[in-house]
Amino acid sequence: MxxxxxxxxxxxxxxxxxxxxxxxxxxxxxxxxxxxxxxHGTVVDNSYVASQNYNGWLKQAAASKALGWQAVPHRRADGRVVIETLAVPAGAAVTATAERPLGTREDTPLTFAAQGQGRWVSNEALAPGRWQMRTAIRAGDQAWAGEGELR
Known part of the structure; x- marks a missing residue:
């Protein structure tokens, strides 16, 4: 070989x-x-303008925290969102915007109907998947804002 x-x-x-x-x-x-x-896009369209609003956002967050209100979102099997609240006065108005955190931008505005005992149910259903939800609660001249994740 x-x-x-x-x-x-x-x-x-x-x-x-x-x-x-x-x-x-x-x-x-x-x-x-x-x-x-x-x-799917920019977080802010103009970072300079956003920086000018930053202190206002901090004040709004501090005011929301001082109210002592709490809101925990979760999704029902039918896709509608339920928000369980604590210390929110009766007669408050709850709205939210659900956004996809990744992929194609998809924003869905949500309106809620009071169910009693601090429970609110959305009038609209969300598609399955992961969502980031920005919630706003207003009662008279008091306003609360918060964010939560839905899976």
Whole structure:
């Protein structure tokens, strides 16, 4: 038996380099296209304007916390959202906006009907999946705002 040995030459090394860089570039292109395709928009349209409102948002959050109100959202089997509240006065108005946190932007405004004993049920149903919900409760001149996640 004769054994044929091949030598590792500069051409082989060049092929290894080119192949290695081609793999890295291909993976980067795939990951970049996935990242761009799954980004559904900006968090704020103008970061400078948002920065000017930041202190106001902090004051609003502190005022909401000072009220002592609590709201916990969850979803029923039929897709309607139930908000269980604590310390919210009778006659309050509850509204919310549900947003998809990832993927294609989808915002759904929700209105709620009081069911008694601090329980509110949405008039609209949400599609299955993960949602980020921004809730607003207003009773007279008092306003509360909060966020919660629905799965």
């Amino acid at each position: 004769t054994s044929k040995t091949t030598r590792f030459t500069g051409k082989h090394m060049a092929a290894v380099f080119v192949g290695g860089f081609a793999i890295v570039i291909a993976v980067n292109l795939v990951m970049a296209s996935i990242a761009v395709g799954s980004f």
